[in-house]
Amino acid sequence: MNVLIVAASPEVIPLPRHADYVIGVDGGYQRLLDEGIEPDVVVGDFDSFVGKPPQEALRYPSEKDVTDLEIALQLARERGATRMHVYGALGGRIDMTFANVGLLEKYPEMVLHGNGQTVYLVKAGHYSFSKKEGYYLSFIPWKTATISIDGVKYPLEHHDIKSEEALTISNEWTEAFARLTVHRGIVLVMVVKK
Numbered sequence: 103m104n105v106l107i108v109a110a111s112p113e114v115i116p117l118p119r120h121a122d123y124v125i126g127v128d129g130g131y132q133r134l135l136d137e138g139i140e141p142d143v144v145v146g147d148f149d150s151f152v153g154k155p156p157q158e159a160l161r162y163p164s165e166k167d168v169t170d171l172e173i174a175l176q177l178a179r180e181r182g183a184t185r186m187h188v189y190g191a192l193g194g195r196i197d198m199t200f201a202n203v204g205l206l207e208k209y210p211e212m213v214l215h216g217n218g219q220t221v222y223l224v225k226a227g228h229y230s231f232s233k234k235e236g237y238y239l240s241f242i243p244w245k246t247a248t249i250s251i252d253g254v255k256y257p258l259e260h261h262d263i264k265s266e267e268a269l270t271i272s273n274e275w276t277e278a279f280a281r282l283t284v285h286r287g288i289v290l291v292m293v294v295k296k
Contacts, residue, residue: 234275
């Protein structure tokens with residue numbers, strides 16, 4: 103099941119119109135209202151929503167050990183999500199952005215969408231990325247990884263990479279498809295507007 107989750111980042115980007123299930127997260131509920139999208143459920147402590155949340159909203163205390171987005175991700179998983187497209191979780195506070203990227207490890211079915219950027223994690227395997235004009239393709243190891251990349255300006259063959267290095271950012275397509283093989287480890291994939 104494809105789930106759309108909209109959080110409260112101030113970044114305004116177009117939202118997709120097709121999802122099997124829609125979750126509004128706190129102030130992200132307003133974004134859904136602005137776009138004319140009716141959520142299936144709204145969750146949060148509502149510290150970033152101005153107005154009255156819907157009566158059926160799932161309310162949580164502001165002092166808790168998880169973020170509102172984590173609550174939404176867990177709910178999506180419980181409802182059968184196979185893919186979670188999250189908007190409004192990048193581009194706001196830097197601490198929240200880092201925490202949201204960190205959640206990818208616990209929720210690998212999540213894809214973060216921001217203004218001109220898409221971020222997700224991949225594990226060992228083979229992946230292909232269609233050329234996207236005006237974008238960079240970056241592969242950042244989740245601590246350490248061994249990867250091969252081809253179809254790009256800066257190819258690598260069975261190369262060990264570490265999170266402390268910037269070797270694998272801002273690559274460019276040279277073919278219709280870029281190919282990534284993760285031999286070992288976990289890799290953060292970023293498609294970022296130039």
